[in-house]
Amino acid sequence: MFPIPLLIAPMARNSRPDLGDLDDLAARVKAGERRALAKAITLVESSKPADHEAGEALLTGLLPSTGRALRLGLSGAPGVGKSTFTEAFGTYLTGRGLKVAVLAVDPSSARSGGSILGDKTRMEKLARDPNAFIRPSPAGGTLGGVARRTREAMLLTEAAGFDVVLVETVGVGQSEIAVADMVDMFCVLLAPAGGDELQGIKRGIMELADLIIINKADGDLLKPARVAAADFKAALGLIPPKYKTWTPDVRLVSSLEGAGVPEIWEAAEAFRAALAKTGEGERLRQSQAGAWLWAELREGLTDALTSDASLKKAVKSAEAAVAGARELPPAAARALLAEFLGRSRS
Numbered sequence: 001m002f003p004i005p006l007l008i009a010p011m012a013r014n015s016r017p018d019l020g021d022l023d024d025l026a027a028r029v030k031a032g033e034r035r036a037l038a039k040a041i042t043l044v045e046s047s048k049p050a051d052h053e054a055g056e057a058l059l060t061g062l063l064p065s066t067g068r069a070l071r072l073g074l075s076g077a078p079g080v081g082k083s084t085f086t087e088a089f090g091t092y093l094t095g096r097g098l099k100v101a102v103l104a105v106d107p108s109s110a111r112s113g114g115s116i117l118g119d120k121t122r123m124e125k126l127a128r129d130p131n132a133f134i135r136p137s138p139a140g141g142t143l144g145g146v147a148r149r150t151r152e153a154m155l156l157t158e159a160a161g162f163d164v165v166l167v168e169t170v171g172v173g174q175s176e177i178a179v180a181d182m183v184d185m186f187c188v189l190l191a192p193a194g195g196d197e198l199q200g201i202k203r204g205i206m207e208l209a210d211l212i213i214i215n216k217a218d219g220d221l222l223k224p225a226r227v228a229a230a231d232f233k234a235a236l237g238l239i240p241p242k243y244k245t246w247t248p249d250v251r252l253v254s255s256l257e258g259a260g261v262p263e264i265w266e267a268a269e270a271f272r273a274a275l276a277k278t279g280e281g282e283r284l285r286q287s288q289a290g291a292w293l294w295a296e297l298r299e300g301l302t303d304a305l306t307s308d309a310s311l312k313k314a315v316k317s318a319e320a321a322v323a324g325a326r327e328l329p330p331a332a333a334r335a336l337l338a339e340f341l342g343r344s345r346s
């Protein structure tokens with residue numbers, strides 16, 4: 001047998017850094033070099049098979065240096081003030097001597113050209129802050145693919161010594177669940193929309209929230225923000241708690257004026273301390289890692305199945321058979337799986 005590096009060398013010649021380069025890159029990431037970090041993230045985001053191997057080798061080597069950051073998710077509908085909040089919160093944290101990374105999970109930005117990049121005007125100070133690192137959503141691909149690359153980018157920022165990782169998502173579609181599944185604390189940002197009404201939140205998302213932040217609590221919106229906070233506090237009381245030691249709470253913030261921003265950090269630290277005390281924080285990360293493994297398994301199996309050329313005909317005819325109600329989908333699936341697994345075993 002050829003060792004694997006020989007097998008992949010020909011196609012990798014001009015794209016894959018050799019292992020020496022990888023060691024060097026890993027060392028520079030660990031030293032907190034921002035350009036190395038950006039390069040490493042580009043490597044794990046690449047869809048080239050050779051880069052994929054290199055990215056995985058890099059991450060595997062860095063794994064012992066990961067896991068130390070507080071991972072915060074931030075979700076909310078467009079316009080509630082996520083970017084403005086990130087600017088205020090991020091600069092508050094760097095002002096306290098913490099290093100802050102901002103990542104995004106937003107599959108829709110593949111079309112609109114990167115949500116965070118367009119937002120950099122609202123994050124002017126943070127974007128220039130040497131202790132902050134802002135990375136837009138990786139372009140293209142499914143939610144699963146975008147989420148995987150964001151998880152990997154998160155590990156890289158941790159290896160680079162960032163203390164807080166803020167993962168942002170827009171409050172549409174399934175991306176909130178993907179983010180809630182990769183962070184320690186999941187925060188939902190809401191804003192009064194003029195009247196008493198809040199920009200939408202789904203019940204399912206309320207159940208995921210560890211903290212509800214009502215933004216734009218300033219000027220004419222302060223009063224409706226207070227009313228909304230009371231309503232949400234009452235509503236949260238009806239939701240079964242996720243943790244023994246943490247009760248989800250509602251906080252008022254004005255990202256424009258800075259009011260309430262330090263209290264969000266206090267809440268995050270209290271959350272971390274509460275979950276550390278019972279071991280629930282550790283268990284959360286363990287179960288997230290297990291869920292990630294299963295997501296990769298499902299995706300890998302589906303990829304293998306759909307790209308299996310010799311199965312194409314059988315898949316087509318099964319699709320026709322179930323569409324024509326001549327066969328039951330579970331039976332057709334079982335037959336296809338048996339054929340696929342039988343072949344991969346031989």
Ligand SMILES: Nc1nc2c(ncn2[C@@H]2O[C@H](COP(=O)(O)OP(=O)(O)O)[C@@H](O)[C@H]2O)c(=O)[nH]1
Nearest residue numbers: 077078079080081082083084215216254255256
């Ligand atoms: N009054 C007020 N307006 C805000 C606040 N935060 C954000 N905004 C405004 O809300 C709009 C949308 O903010 P943005 O951060 O881009 O929202 P995003 O789409 O969730 O990222 C902008 O016009 C902001 O200036 C706030 O705390 N108070």
Ligand SMILES: [Mg+2]
Nearest residue numbers: 082083115119
């Ligand atoms: Mg934004």
